Amino acid sequence: MYGLGMVRGMGVTFKNLVLPSRQFAVQYPNRKISLFELAKENDTDVVSFAINNPVQAIKALAGFVEVPVRLPQHSRFRGEEFTWYEQRCTGCASCAKFCPLGIIKIVTDTSGKYEQDGGKYDIEVFDIDIGRCMFCGLCVQACPYDALHMGSGFEEGVYRRDDLVIDVERLKAAPKKPSTWYRPQIESQNFDPQSDDMREYLDVGRHERPSQDQQVDRWAKR
Amino acid sequence: MAIKTEPITINMGPQHPSTHGVFRLRVTFDGEVVVDVEPVFGYLHRGTEKLAEERTYVQIVTLTDRLDYTASMSNNLAYVRSVEKLGGIEVPERAQYLRVICAELQRIASHFVSIGFMLQELGAFGTPLMYCFRERERILDLFEMLCGARITLSYMRPGGLIQDAPEDFWPALGILMESMPEYIDDLEGLVTSNEIVLARTRDVGIISPELAVNGSVTGPMLRASGVQWDLRKANPYEVYDRLEFDVPIGYQGDTYDRYLVRVQEMRESVRIIEQCIKQIPGGAIQSEAPFFVRPPVGDVYDAIEAPKGELGFYLVSDGGISPYRCKIRAPSFINLTVLRDMLVGWKLADLVVIFGSTDVVLGEVDR
Ligand code: SF4
Ligand code: SF4
Numbered sequence: 001m002y003g004l005g006m007v008r009g010m011g012v013t014f015k016n017l018v019l020p021s022r023q024f025a026v027q028y029p030n031r032k033i034s035l036f037e038l039a040k041e042n043d044t045d046v047v048s049f050a051i052n053n054p055v056q057a058i059k060a061l062a063g064f065v066e067v068p069v070r071l072p073q074h075s076r077f078r079g080e081e082f083t084w085y086e087q088r089c090t091g092c093a094s095c096a097k098f099c100p101l102g103i104i105k106i107v108t109d110t111s112g113k114y115e116q117d118g119g120k121y122d123i124e125v126f127d128i129d130i131g132r133c134m135f136c137g138l139c140v141q142a143c144p145y146d147a148l149h150m151g152s153g154f155e156e157g158v159y160r161r162d163d164l165v166i167d168v169e170r171l172k173a174a175p176k177k178p179s180t181w182y183r184p185q186i187e188s189q190n191f192d193p194q195s196d197d198m199r200e201y202l203d204v205g206r207h208e209r210p211s212q213d214q215q216v217d218r219w220a221k222r
Numbered sequence: 223m224a225i226k227t228e229p230i231t232i233n234m235g236p237q238h239p240s241t242h243g244v245f246r247l248r249v250t251f252d253g254e255v256v257v258d259v260e261p262v263f264g265y266l267h268r269g270t271e272k273l274a275e276e277r278t279y280v281q282i283v284t285l286t287d288r289l290d291y292t293a294s295m296s297n298n299l300a301y302v303r304s305v306e307k308l309g310g311i312e313v314p315e316r317a318q319y320l321r322v323i324c325a326e327l328q329r330i331a332s333h334f335v336s337i338g339f340m341l342q343e344l345g346a347f348g349t350p351l352m353y354c355f356r357e358r359e360r361i362l363d364l365f366e367m368l369c370g371a372r373i374t375l376s377y378m379r380p381g382g383l384i385q386d387a388p389e390d391f392w393p394a395l396g397i398l399m400e401s402m403p404e405y406i407d408d409l410e411g412l413v414t415s416n417e418i419v420l421a422r423t424r425d426v427g428i429i430s431p432e433l434a435v436n437g438s439v440t441g442p443m444l445r446a447s448g449v450q451w452d453l454r455k456a457n458p459y460e461v462y463d464r465l466e467f468d469v470p471i472g473y474q475g476d477t478y479d480r481y482l483v484r485v486q487e488m489r490e491s492v493r494i495i496e497q498c499i500k501q502i503p504g505g506a507i508q509s510e511a512p513f514f515v516r517p518p519v520g521d522v523y524d525a526i527e528a529p530k531g532e533l534g535f536y537l538v539s540d541g542g543i544s545p546y547r548c549k550i551r552a553p554s555f556i557n558l559t560v561l562r563d564m565l566v567g568w569k570l571a572d573l574v575v576i577f578g579s580t581d582v583v584l585g586e587v588d589r
Contacts (some may be wrong), residue, residue, distance in 0.1 A: 005415035078370035181370040
C-alpha cells in the first residue's frame with residue numbers, strides 16, 4: 001500500500017523519541033540543572049535550600065543555573081598539552097627525531113657544568129609546536145625513558161599561533177595528567193587522567209627503580 | 223512545438239554543499255538533462271605519495287590515516303600489510319584477529335557515513351544522517367579505547383598493533399554488537415521502504431556489470447551491479463578464511479542497490495566481529511619488528527577490501543629506511559572512472575544523488 005513505508009519511518013522516529021535508551025544528547029559544556037538537583041548537590045532538601053539561598057533558588061527555577069559537563073573520555077585518549085617529566089628526560093632528542101613533522105625543538109647545554117652529577121645535559125629549549133602537531137604519538141612511542149606522555153585535554157583555544165608553542169617552562173608547570181596511551185605501566189595503576197594528577201615522576205616509568213645495591217653491582221664492581 | 227534549447231555548462235563545486243569535499247564537476251546541461259560531465263580534481267592534493275618517500279615506514283602510517291578519513295583503520299591495515307609482505311614480517315594471531323575486528327568496525331562506520339550522506343543529498347536533510355552518526359559515534363568510542371584517537375587512528379604498526387585492547391574494550395564491543403542489528407533495523411525502517419527514496423533511487427544511475435568490470439570499479443559499487451567479487455573471499459588475508467560470511471550482491475546496479483548492498487554488508491560485518499570475539503586467542507600483539515624497518519630491495523603490491531573497494535599499496539624498497547616509491551591504488555578515485563557513464567542522461571537532481579551513492583571521499587581521490 002502506498003504510504004506504508006512512511007508510516008514505518010514515523011514509527012521509528014516515535015520509538016527513538018520515547019525510548020530512554022535512545023537518548024544520547026549531552027549538553028556540553030554546561031548543563032542546566034533544576035532546583036531539585038541543585039538542592040541535592042548542596043546536600044539539603046528543596047525547602048531549606050530555598051529558604052537559605054532564595055536568589056539561587058529563583059535562578060534555578062528560571063533555568064539560569066548551570067553546571068559544567070565533561071564528556072566521558074577513555075584514559076587512553078591522546079590529547080593536547082603533552083605531559084613531560086624533567087627529572088626523567090635526558091635530552092636524547094629521540095622524540096624530535098621520530099616526529100614525522102619535525103616540530104619538537106630541543107637544545108641541550110653541553111658545557112659540562114653538570115658533569116659532576118653524572119654527565120646529565122641541561123635542557124634549555126624544549127618547544128613543541130602543537131599548532132602543527134597531529135597527535136600521532138610517535139614521539140611518545142620513541143621516548144626511551146618515559147619522560148614524554150600524551151596529554152589528556154582537548155580544549156586548547158588561543159588567539160595567536162605563537163601561543164600554541166609549548167615551551168619548557170610551560171611543560172614544567174603544566175598539571176601532570178598523562179594519557180595512558182602506550183604506557184601500560186600507568187594503565188595498570190588504574191590512573192584516570194580526568195580526575196587524578198600524576199606528580200611523582202618515579203611512578204610513570206616502565207622500569208622498576210634500581211636499588212642502591214643493584215646500582216653498585218652494575219656500575220661499581222667491574 | 224519544440225523549443226530550441228542550447229547546452230549550458232556550469233561548474234558544480236569546488237565549494238558546493240553536495241560534493242563531499244572540494245571536488246568540481248564541470249557539467250553540460252541541455253535543459254535539465256546532463257549531456258556531459260567532466261570531473262576536475264586535485265583541490266585536496268597533499269602529495270601523500272611523495273611525502274612517503276622521505277618518511278620511515280612507521281611514520282607513513284600516520285599519512286595513511288588521512289587518505290580516506292572515514293576509514294582510517296582500513297588504510298592502516300592495507301599499508302602495514304604491504305610493509306609486512308615487503309619485509310617478510312610475521313604477525314601474531316591475536317593481532318590478526320584484532321585487525322579484522324578493527325577493519326570490520328571501520329567498515330560499519332564508513333558505510334554509515336556513506337548512507338547518511340547519500341540520504342542527505344536526496345533531500346532527507348539531517349535526520350537519517352543523525353541516526354547514522356549516532357551509531358558511528360559508538361564505534362569511534364571503541365576506537366578511542368583502543369588507540370586514543372577517533373579519526374586519525376595510527377593504530378597499526380608493521381608487525382602487529384601498537385597496543386593491546388584494554389580490558390573494558392571487550393564488554394563494550396559485546397554490547398555494541400548486540401545492539402547493532404537493532405540500529406541497522408531502525409535505519410532500514412526509516413529508509414528502505416520509504417516511497418520517496420524508492421522513487422528517487424530505483425533504476426537511477428545504473429552501472430551494468432560489464433561497464434563496472436571494464437571500469438575497474440570495486441567494492442560495494444561493483445557488487446551492487448551483480449558481480450561477486452570481494453577480496454576477503456577471493457584472496458583471503460589475515461584470518462578471513464576462518465570466518466563465515468556472505469558477500470551481498472545487487473541485481474540492477476542502481477542507486478538503490480548500492481544502498482542495499484551497504485546495509486547488508488554492515489550486517490555481515492557484525493557477524494564477522496561476533497565470530498572474531500569467540501575465536502580470538504591470547505598472546506602477543508606485536509612481533510619483534512624494529513622501529514626502523516629495513517626491508518630488502520624489491521617491490522610489492524598488496525591490497526585489501528576497504529569499505530570503498532580495493533585499496534592497495536605498491537611499495538618499492540631500495541633497502542633503506544624509507545620506501546623508494548609508494549603508489550596508492552585508491553578505490554574512490556578509480557570508482558570515478560564510470561562517473562560519466564552513470565550521469566549522462568539523468569536530470570540535475572539525480573546527478574547529486576548518483577554522485578553521492580558512489581561514496582567518494584576526496585581525501586583518497588586527491589591523495
Ligand atoms: S604527536 Fe606526532 S606530530 Fe605531535 S609532536 Fe609527537 S610525533 Fe610530532
Ligand atoms: S622526552 Fe624522551 S625522547 Fe625526548 S629528549 Fe627527553 S628522554 Fe629523549
